[in-house]
Amino acid sequence: MSFDTLAPHYRWMESVLAGPLLQQCRTRYLGHLAAARNVLVLGPGRSRFAAAMLTAAPDARLTLVDSSHEMLEHLGRDLRDGGAAMGRVTLVHADAREWTPSSAPFDTIATHFFLDCFAPVDLAALVARVAQWSIPGTRWLVSDFRMPAAGWRRHRALAIHALMYAFFRATTGIAACAVTPPDAYLARARFRLVQRQLSNLGLLHADLWVRSTTSSAGAGRGIVE
Ligand SMILES: C[S@@+](CC[C@H](N)C(=O)[O-])C[C@H]1O[C@@H](n2cnc3c(N)ncnc32)[C@H](O)[C@@H]1O
DSSP, rough: OGGGGGGGGGHHHHHHHHTTTHHHTTTTTGGGGGTTEEEESSSOTOSSHHHHHHOOTTTTTEEOOOOOOOOHHHHHHHHHHHHHOGEEEEEEOOOTTTTOSSSSSSEEEEESSOOGOOHHHHHHHHHHHHHHEEEEEEEEEEEEOOOOOHHHHHHHHHHHHHHHHHHHHHHHOOOOOSSSOOOOHHHHEEEEEOOOOOOETEEEEEEEEOOSSSSSSSSSOEEEE
């Protein structure tokens, strides 16, 4: 799977198709992260999350792991052009399913519009693997598309998901054909959903998960729309 061909077009496509909606999801919880020190971002693509994170957390070091060389090239250029503190940024060209960090544990993990690239078996393995690099208190930000439970919102989402997956499967070769909610895998890895913000008629969610010390994770969430 490679997002290389999409990299030059990623920003304008997002801006035309989604306006500010995706960036609002990515940055929803930045106010909680001012004290972050060691941040892992998986599949950052060319999103503006890294720049916002560097500003929101002045002592944070960011490790940005992406399997697309082109995405990383553009991201590095975008960050430099925006005056980002590149001394706090490490760009890693690797497949997150196989990569092993040298700087774990992380106090913050971010996966924005990334977990939906994976079919259930890969997603389960990936979440379990990444969770090993966390400690109690680690925050995991998850933004993604979702499927409303019923009604016309679900029909609308079904049409949008069908278009989206057809496009991404054709252009990037992702294995997933539908979005798999990561909730059960995160709960199994002892992360607890602290807050979930739904937006765009239930099509999008922005989650804040926190690694707990006990084995009974997953409960206690507040859902806001
Ligand atoms: C849909 S884009 C999302 C980009 C960005 N996070 C955002 O919020 O827009 C998915 C990104 O994940 C990367 N990616 C997909 N599979 C990957 C993998 N196995 N390991 C690392 N990166 C991967 C792609 O190259 C791409 O940059």
